[in-house]
Amino acid sequence: MKAYVEMTKEELQKELVGLKKEYEKYQAMEMTLDMSRGKPCKEQLDLSMGLMDALTSGADMYCDDGTDCRNYGVLGGIQEAKILLSDMMENNPDNIIIYGNSSLNVMYDSISRSMTHGVMGNTPWSKLDKVKWLCPVPGYDRHFGITEYFGIEMINVPMTPTGPDMDMVEKLVKEDEAIKGIWCVPKYSNPQGYSxxxxxxxxxARLQPAAKDFRIYWDNAYGIHHLYDRNQDYLIEILAECKRAGNPDMVYKFASTSKITFPGSGIAALATSSNNLDDIRSQMKHQTIGYDKVNQLRHVRFFGDIHGMVEHMRKHADIIRPKFEIVEEVFAKNLDGLGIGTWTKPNGGYFISFETMDGCAKSVVDHCKKAGVKLTDAGATFPYHKDPKDSNIRIAPTYPPVDDLKVAANLFTLCVKLVSVEKLLSSKTGEDIKKLDAEKPEEVIVEKKK
Incomplete structure (x- = not known):
């Protein structure tokens, strides 16, 4: 089919009639499908049911060092869990703290601590006139929600297929002491799937920030979430690179098992330098006696080691890979050549990022919702929910059953076409009006004689 931008007004009007008829058919289906979050599906959750059998009432609840996991203590997590998570994160077990079920909670806690007590002896952020944060966009809405909650001014940094615009990052952090951090999802980024x-x-690793308490919040949420055995993205380990560059304290690296086992009942971890760990532990000891060691032990017994975890993730990939491929196939079949949208094709992670024509994303999401498919709100992938181009939409393929996903993907592409045609017709109507105005003869004003 001819690209929409090349169509005449009459061709677009004819196309619109057909699209509206097709859209009405979807509305008549009365679907109720939620694709707004990147949740594992039931089949993925079933993979981890063995966790429930890893510890029974007769199980040995002791660690190798004699720790009784049923009791108080061990602030930073049991050694076996540190080894398992450090292998997953590619870090030394001595540089890791094991937390509860949510890495997002650890990020929130880290910023909260920085606001009230500062970072390694520096002025608490709450006592400063201004605190700023760099936000690669499009990005993770829950990251932006944390910094917005604490009243931190967020600055958009464009994402590229190789990462954030580093010229901009380097310039900003070097010039502005008020910039205290940057959000990063370095592997299979949310939502684009870039690494x-x-x-x-x-x-x-070689940044030269003006602020001594500047920290890179390195959320490696999808470190082992590959879709393919061969086409896997590789990431240089940031803590080792920072140490080599003479900036050992500049990074907080986060991860969890949230999309590996049960999202609500996993374990999270923070890896960072010894200096940072000492600073964090000094606060933690007033906050908790220790996190859920029984759950830590349960994960260790279930996986055995990192090899067991890698095999487990292959099973995840076998379930969700076909879903990503279905979406990509439907998008290509229905939209290729029309010039009204582009999308990413990630090798891992949980999302596909779609770019509409400027000014169309909100309308596309709204049209999908009215036909029974709920997507992530347009604008959610930007700070303050404000996408300056109104063009980015996050697609989350993992949760719906395959048959539902096919229907949803076809509906989505239909809505993209429908909204795009309306947008183009609107612009052509505007052009017609300007043309008519230009062709109007100038009015001759005759001044009446008094």
Whole structure:
């Protein structure tokens, strides 16, 4: 089919009639499908049911060092869990703290601590006139929600297929002491599925921030969430790179098992330098006696080691890979050549990012909702929910059953076409009006004689 931008007004009007008829058919189906969050599906959750059998009432609840996991203590997590998560994160077990079920909670806690007590002896952020934060966009809405909650001014940094615009990052952090951090999802980023290349990671490690308490919040949420055995993205390990660059304290690296086992009942971890760990533990000891060691032990017994975890993730990939491929196939079949949208094709993670024509994303999401498919709100992938181009939409393929996903993907592309045609017709109508105005003869004003 001819690209929509090349169509005449009459061709677009004819196309619109057909699209509206097709859209009415979807509305008549009365679907109720929620694709707004990147949740594992039932089949994925079933993979981890063995966790429920890993510890029974007769199980040995002791660690190798004699720790009784049923009791108080062990602030930073049991050693076996540190080894398992450090292998997953590619870090030394001595540089890791094991937390509860949510890495997002650890990020929130880290910023809250920085606001009230500062970072390694620096002025608490709450006592400063201004605190700023860099936000690669499009990005993770819950990250932006944390910094917005604490009243931190967020600055958009464009994402590229190799990572954030590092020229902009380097310039801003070097010039402005008020910039205290940056959000990063470095591998299979949310929502585009991009992974930082070697140069980007090295440039991060060699940043020269004006603020001594500047920290990179490195959320490696999808570190082992590959879709393919062969086409896997590789990421340089940031803590080792920072140490080599003489900036050992500049990174907080987060991860969890939320999309590995049960999202509500996993374990989270923070890896960072010894200096940072000492600073964090000094606060933690007033906050908790220790996190859920029984759950930590349960995960260790279930996986055995990192090899067991990798095999487990292959099973996840077998379930969700066909879903990503279905979406990509439907998008290509229905939209290729029309010039009204582009989308990413990630090798891992949980999302596909779609770019509409400028000014169309909100309307596309609204049309999908009215036909029974709920997507992530347009604008959610930007700070303050404000997408300056109104063009980005996050697609979450993992949760719906395959048959429902096919229907939803076809509906989505229909809505993209419908909204795009309306947008183009609107612009052509505007052009017609300007043309008519230009062709109007100038009015001759005759001044009456008094």
């Amino acid at each position: 930082y290349n070697d140069e980007t990671v090295r440039r991060f």
